[in-house]
Amino acid sequence: MSAKTEGAPARELALLGLLALLWGSSYLFVEIGLTGLPPVTLIALRIAVACVFLLGVLSMQGGRLPRDGRSWGRLAVQSVLNATGAWLLLAWGQQHVESAVAAVLNSTSPLFVTLLALMFVPSERASPARALGVALGFGGVLLIVGGEAWDGFGASVLGQVAALASAMLYAGAALHGRRLAHLTPTASAAGTMLCALAIVGPLSLAVDRPWALSPSWASLGAAAALGLLSTGVALILYFRLVRTLGPLGVASQAYLRAGIGVALGVVLLGERPEPAVFLGLAAALMGVWLINRR
Secondary structure (H helix, E strand, O other): OOHHHOOOOHHHHHHHHHHHHHHHHHHHHHHHHOOOOOHHHHHHHHHHHHHHHHHHHHHHOOOOOOOOHHHHHHHHHHHHHHHHHHHHHHHHHOOOOOHHHHHHHHOOHHHHHHHHHHHHOHHHOOOHHHHHHHHHHHHHHHHHHOHHHHHHOOOOHHHHHHHHHHHHHHHHHHHHHHHHOOOOHHHHHHHHHHHHHHHHHHHHHHHOOHHHOOOOHHHHHHHHHHHHHHHHHHHHHHHHHHHHOHHHHHHOHHHHHHHHHHHHHHHHHOOOOOHHHHHHHHHHHHHHHHHHOO
8 A cells, every 4th residue: 555545634534525425415316306207217317417527527637438348347347336226226215215214224335345345355354443433433323313213214124125235335336446446537437327327228218218207397406416416526536535545435424424414404404413413423523534544
């Protein structure tokens, strides 16, 4: 490991927080989008918007997509783990579970990164301190969301399994993303989205017949925000951070998403969270710090 990546500079942690904000807002956008669009078509629009944005950024940077079959094979796998599989499962699951339950289940990706690395990727195994950070961060998320979230468990088992499976795919994506280190973050993001569009685009046409839909402007705006912010910009940051912070480091943003939700509620809505929420926020932040320190 180079000296450049041995630590977690403040800039990288700031980018991790920005990534958490972009992905944390996706729960809201999905909720709004699903009011006027079925899940497959919502994800197809999300991916299409992201493709246009990312290809435009790649062109402005003077970059290009890979030309070898091995790279495209890896991008195809990444697209299933990071996009088509994870997003379709989560979008379907959110139709059947409360957003708080989905947030808790989807924040388990660092736990799965730790488990998968332990079994399959010895070089990415967590140290005792990082493992403590994983457990501490997840405990913080549970405190932030609150005991009322547990009331929703068991109400829709299949929906909860879908949200949990989505987190497992995200964990696989974080580990697999290291195999794209020979590509720039923008090329990795654009290639991943093109592979995803090749799957979800035809699926949307076959399943939902989108030409017969009458979505609201709010749902279309949510789909555009998902594609531009929560996908296009977020994936460029994601592939950069996979290189600098590693799979477990970039997965730790799942813990920050809950904290960002609390901060937005305080600043924008004037909410006054219970003391346990602030304790959970402190635990989540400490977990992220333990994971990303060297």
